[in-house]
Amino acid sequence: MKPDQQEKIRGLAAEKSADLADPAGRALRVLSDREARPIADACGCRLHDVYREALAAGIYPHRYIRNRDIIPPEAQLKLAESRVGVVGAGGLGGHVILLLARMGIGTLVVLDHDVFDESNLNRQALSSIDVMGRPKVDAAVSAVAAVNPGVEVIPHVAKLTPDNAGEILKGSHVAVDALDNVADRFVLEDCTKGLGIPLVHGALAGFEGQLMTIFPEDEGLILLYGSREPTLDRASSPEAVLGVPTITPAVVASLEAMEVVKILLNRGNIFRNKLVHVDLETSRLNEFLFKEE
Secondary structure (H helix, E strand, C coil): CCHHHHHHHHHHHHHHCEEEECCCCCEEEEECHHHHHHHHHHHCCCHHHHHHHHHHCCCEEHHHHHHCCCCCHHHHHHHHCCEEEEECCCHHHHHHHHHHHHHCCCEEEEECCCECCHHHCCCCCCCCHHHCCCEHHHHHHHHHHHHCCCCEEEEECCCCCCCCHHHHHCCCCEEEECCCCHHHHHHHHHHHHHHCCCEEEEEEECCEEEEEEECCCCCCHHHHHCCCCCCCCHHHCHHHHHCCCCHHHHHHHHHHHHHHHHHHHCCCCCCECEEEEEECCCCEEEEEECCCC
16 A cells, blocks of 8 residues: 555544543544445545554554453554464354454455355354355355454465465465364465464364464474374264364364464463363363473
């Protein structure tokens, strides 16, 4: 975007914004969606650009005022400038996509080759009766537009392969593993290491789930699975045998989304070189270290 266009957006954002008190009674300058949309039209840009330039000028999009303090303006701007790849738009991925959209991640690259069927309705956040038979990534585009039109979604109806992974995820700052099999996870890990970006891994079965963040220099998935070759066929996998009740992907996806935010904002304790195992039925969260901190 050219500097003069940025200046025009910021000027209009300042003109159309208003003083508002947050829930704690503190004053701040706020731009509503109702005012932001005409600015995008007048400047020939996306709502995403209006949000970003408003934040750069110290003006909060109204939707983010509940983030204040825990995510100050400069951090919210960092999220708006970030691109995250989400590979898989099903049980884990659907929740991750919606969470990151509500957090204000500027661009989401979403990859999935599958379409919805009735068995998805018990757990997949993007599924509904109205989208049966539709590609999951199409539903992601529609759902994000309805939740936060300031987030750009780049959809790919495709299966992740060694040939397409690098091109699809190029430019992403973080990638999220929302896949359902070991072989594809290794393809994704190889890609993220080649791109030099962190990978947030998640998996689940029954009421249990696991999480680990893998940086390019880390050993990564081999520590979890012991081999790149699947030891079980899909019909014998824990996910197939135990099933996936709706609560588990919601919890694991929340942990994955939080890892993304921590990585992008360089804050908090990242689950790196450690496996986090969650057992919801026994109310346990355990950490298994692979490397001394």
